Amino acid sequence: MQHVMTKDDYRKYVDKVSPDSKTLRNTLRAFFVGGLICVIGQFFMNSFRQMGFDQDVSSSLTSIVMIFLGVSLTAMNIYDDLGRFAGAGSIVPITGFANSVASPAIEYKSEGYVLGIGARMFLIAGPVLVYGISMSIIVGIIHYLIKH
Amino acid sequence: MLEKKVGKQTSRMQNPPSINAAASIVGPKEGKGPLADYFDQAVDDEFWGENSWEKAESKFMREVLAKVTAKASLAMDALDFVIAGDLLNQCIAASFGIRESNLPFFGIYGACSTIGEAMQLGAALIEGGFAFNVACLTSSHFCSAEKQFRFPLELGSQRPPTAQWTVTGSGGLILSLEGNGPxxxxxxxxxxxxxxxxxxxxxxxxxxxxxxxxxxxxxxxxxxxxxxxxxxxxxxxxxxxxxxxxxxxxxxxxxxxxxxxxxxxxxxxxxxxxxxxxxxxxxxxxxxxxxxxxxxxxxxxxxxxxxxxxxxxxxxxxxxxxxxxxxxxxxxxxxxxxxxx
CATH class of the missing domain: 3.40.47.40 (Stage V sporulation protein AD)
Known part of the structure; x- marks a missing residue:
């Protein structure tokens, strides 16, 4: 008669034998790559300030440049390698957000401009937008109530 | 009394079908792996001249069917059945790959076990006296599988060490009533x-x-x-x-x-x-x-x-x-x- 583990025992056993992600290595990589992306952003920010733009305009211009860089690196087939190396370091900054919109757009081009690119572009970024915008509305209402 | 059935799940062939030919075509990464010399062909472009990964995967299957039939020295219409499957929704790699072949076709799904399922069904058809020659084919494609099961290819994400890499390639076999084995x-x-x-x-x-x-x-x-x-x-x-x-x-x-x-x-x-x-x-x-x-x-x-x-x-x-x-x-x-x- 075959000896079979219970599902519970099996899950515990699998947890034990499955290798874990290399957390320390991944954290260091994320720290340095994420930091580097921020330094690049800061460089553009300072440059725009230098050119005489005010803080708000410089922020917007910096975001536009970083999004452009993220999308360009995605199109050049580089951002996925960067992401594999850096993990959250390249996912969290705005370049990662740009990557998450550009990559499905490239992927689903074969299904056409409407049902492919149009419908699928926000496949990954969509939830971030939905809950990000919803949250900012809620926080805005709370802010309004406290102030008045 | 079932004379071929042994125990609960096993069947024993009384006149074992011969695997008369095998063919394989793989993608670029597999073509750089340790088994590179054993594959019939390794293509260096994942699109293989098509405009989508799904079409490329169908092409893998179509080309493997042609190759394996030729290797078995059979005319295409000497095949009594084609049994094929893949990972894509509705098994489109198989059905679109086989659609011009004009052959009786069984499309099957057993995820990555599909080639085993195809060989079992093919062997049973031959052993049961329903066919002389059966082609068994399966395919997968890294890009089409990632697209369906995971994330877009260009998304910069990490995978855990337990994750696996979908093989780009298709393999096919000809099972026949007569032959020199295996x-x-x-x-x-x-x-x-x-x-x-x-x-x-x-x-x-x-x-x-x-x-x-x-x-x-x-x-x-x-x-x-x-x-x-x-x-x-x-x-x-x-x-x-x-x-x-x-x-x-x-x-x-x-x-x-x-x-x-x-x-x-x-x-x-x-x-x-x-x-x-x-x-x-x-x-x-x-x-x-x-x-x-x-x-x-x-x-x-x-x-x-x-x-x-x-x-x-x-x-x-x-x-x-x-x-x-x-x-x-x-x-x-x-x-x-x-x-x-």
């Missing part, structure tokens, strides 16, 4: 086994209990000693799954560590950044059609138990929080028909 002598059809694993990035752990179940059933049904085969080769358990299988078999008294091998571990060099190993319908198919078939033909291996492993999940089932049901089929292939025992 022969399919026994088949053990798997049951669906679900041990509650939900992590689609640890498919090896999900599938290993199903593999252990089928291998156990095979030896139980046939009464063969565990060291009867020169090699027991699973489909795509990867490093993690293979280790688990070994443990599960040992705890049931089947100690065959040195005979166990896995197509997912054979097809890539671990330096190729594939984490736990290869996977996909194409994985077991190209390793069998390329490497193992060659070894059997040249007498380097005489008896193998080929055990393709499949995880029957879908993107929807994963999102709904379901665990992963798995299926594993075993096919015994021997260089002599004698069958003994």
């Amino acid at each position: 022969y399919i002598t026994r088949i053990t059809t798997g049951k669906i086994v679900d041990m509650g694993i939900k992590d689609q990035n640890n498919m090896g752990a999900a599938m290993a209990p199903a593999a252990a179940d089928t291998i156990y059933a095979h030896f139980e049904d046939t009464g063969l000693p565990p060291d009867y085969y020169d090699m027991v080769v699973t489909g795509d358990l990867g490093a993690v799954g293979k280790r688990i299988l070994d443990d599960l078999l040992s705890s049931n008294g089947i100690r065959i560590s040195r005979l166990l091998n896995d197509c997912g571990l054979m097809i890539y060099d671990m330096k190729q950044d594939v984490h736990s190993g290869g996977s996909g319908c194409g994985c077991a198919a190209v390793v069998f059609a390329g490497f193992l078939y060659d070894r059997l033909r040249k007498g380097k291996l005489n008896r193998i138990l080929f055990v393709p492993t499949g995880a029957l999940l879908s993107p929807t089932s994963v999102q709904q929080g379901e665990s992963i049901p798995c299926i594993v089929h075993a096919v015994a292939i021997e260089s002599s028909r004698g069958g003994n025992q």
Whole structure:
């Protein structure tokens, strides 16, 4: 008669034998790559300030440049390698957000401009937008109530 | 009285069908792996001149069907049936790949175990007197599989070390009533086994209990000693799954560590950044059609138990929080028909 583990025992056993992600290595990589992306952003920010733009305009211009860089690196087939190396370091900054919109757009081009690119572009970024915008509305209402 | 059925899950061929030809075409990464010399062709462009990955995958299958039929010295219309499957929704790689062939077609789905399912059904059709020649084909494509099961290819994400890499490639076999072997002598059809694993990035752990179940059933049904085969080769358990299988078999008294091998571990060099190993319908198919078939033909291996492993999940089932049901089929292939025992 075959000896079979219970599902519970099996899950515990699998947890034990499955290798874990290399957390320390991944954290260091994320720290340095994420930091580097921020330094690049800061460089553009300072440059725009230098050119005489005010803080708000410089922020917007910096975001536009970083999004452009993220999308360009995605199109050049580089951002996925960067992401594999850096993990959250390249996912969290705005370049990662740009990557998450550009990559499905490239992927689903074969299904056409409407049902492919149009419908699928926000496949990954969509939830971030939905809950990000919803949250900012809620926080805005709370802010309004406290102030008045 | 069923004279071919042995035990609960196994059938023994009385007139074992011969595998008269095998062909394999793989993608660029597989073409740089350790088995590169054994494949008929390695294409260096994942699109292979098509404008979508899905079309490219169909082309893999179409070209493999043409190649394997030619290698068996058969005219296309000498095939009585084509049995094929893949990973894409509605099995479009197979049906679109075969649509111009004008041949009777069975489209099947057994996830990455599909080549085993195809070989079993093909052998049964021949053994049952329904066919002289049957083609069995499967394919998978890294890009189309990632698109369907995971994230867009260009998304910068990381995978855990237990994840596997879908093989780009297609493998095909011609099974015939007459021929010089190697022969399919026994088949053990798997049951669906679900041990509650939900992590689609640890498919090896999900599938290993199903593999252990089928291998156990095979030896139980046939009464063969565990060291009867020169090699027991699973489909795509990867490093993690293979280790688990070994443990599960040992705890049931089947100690065959040195005979166990896995197509997912054979097809890539671990330096190729594939984490736990290869996977996909194409994985077991190209390793069998390329490497193992060659070894059997040249007498380097005489008896193998080929055990393709499949995880029957879908993107929807994963999102709904379901665990992963798995299926594993075993096919015994021997260089002599004698069958003994």
